[in-house]
Amino acid sequence: MREIKILAIVVFFTGLLYWGVEPFAHTKLHPHVEAPDYTFKDVDGLNGLTGDATKGAESVASNCTACHSITAVGFPPVMDDATSAASYGVVPPDLSTAGKIYNADYLAAFIKDPATAAKTSHKFEDGASHPMPAYNWMEPQEIADIVAYLQSIAPKEMTSKEVYTDACQRCHSIKYGDFYGGSMAAKTPDENIKSYMGVIPPDLSQMIRSRSEGYLHEFINNPQKHLEGTAMPRVGLTLESEDKVIDYLTEVGDSKKEQRESLGGPFLGYLVIFAIFAWLWKAKIWRQVH
Known part of the structure; x- marks a missing residue:
């Protein structure tokens, strides 16, 4: 008792x-913090406009291919990664998958004003400017046409690794992604990204273990909510794309997750059985003592 x-x-x-x-x-x-907003209702997006992909192709060829590659339709990189990183501070993304992985309203807002849409205006003050110029001088319909074109050339399906590569690898390495083979190193050299961001972005190999899945969703959707003043931009991914990024982080950094979680029930069962035997043994000993 x-x-x-x-x-x-x-x-x-x-x-x-x-x-x-x-x-x-x-x-x-x-x-x-507030839950992630995958509708991006706070940005100045398409505002209900529907784009014309054919007209958008002309606008993209005139305004985007001077800096961006679009390998899906035959626009190769203008410069190699090292040269473009030295020029812009970060390697400009290939736009082949932009219409798939990014929210359409966010994409439109980013074209209009990259720093505002990405919530990094605080980084570009005192004469500093975002490496991508703002196209807020364009007619809203022309921007809607560009978004429609990017959506029309985007692949229908992408693997988790492909989404991660296009969404994150320009800045972040994930060295365990190929066990030090080098192919998952950040595309922007350390010296350039450090100058551009102020610090070398972390390797993401173990990020799924050091942060929770929920935290990563909140952070990717809007880094400022957790780390005010950070230089990391709001990426603007759709929920589907963000899920794939986290799936890849889990695949690389927590590949034994299902196996580990499956041991929970048997282990608790073992503890219960052990506790019962321990109590029976204790009761036996105390009966002999008394």
Whole structure:
């Protein structure tokens, strides 16, 4: 009976600590933020306009291919990665998949004003400017046409690795992605990205383990919510694309997740059985003592 009372006291204070103190500490260490917004209703996007892909092709050829490659339709890179990184601070993305991985409204807003859409205006002050010029002088319909064209040339399906490569690899390495083979190194050299961002972006090989899946969704959708003043831009991915990025981070950094989680039930069962035998053994010993 005495042992049961001691157990009850331990359970009570453990519960008080876990459900009383821990949640309070958690709110201080991890303040609540709004859920990710995959509609991007806060940006100046398409505003209901429907684009014409044929006209958009002409606009893209006139305004985008001077800096961006579009290998899907035969526009090769203007410069190699090292040269373009030295020129712009970061390697400009190939636009072949932009219409697939990015939200259409975000894409339109980014074309109009990249720094505002990406929520990095604070980075471009005192005469500094975003490497991509703002095209807010364009007619809204012309921007809608560009978005329609990018959507028309985009692939219908992409693997998790392909989405990660196009969405993240310009800045981030993920060296465990090919076990140090080099193909998953950041496309922008360290010296250029450090100058552009202020710091070398972290390798993402173990990011899924150091951060939760929920945190990564919130951060990718809007980094400023968790790290105000960060130079990392709001990426503008659709929910589908963001899921694929996190799937790839999980594949690389937590490949044994399903196996590890499947052990939870058997392990708890083992503890319960062990506890029963331990209690029976203890009861037997105490019967002999008394």
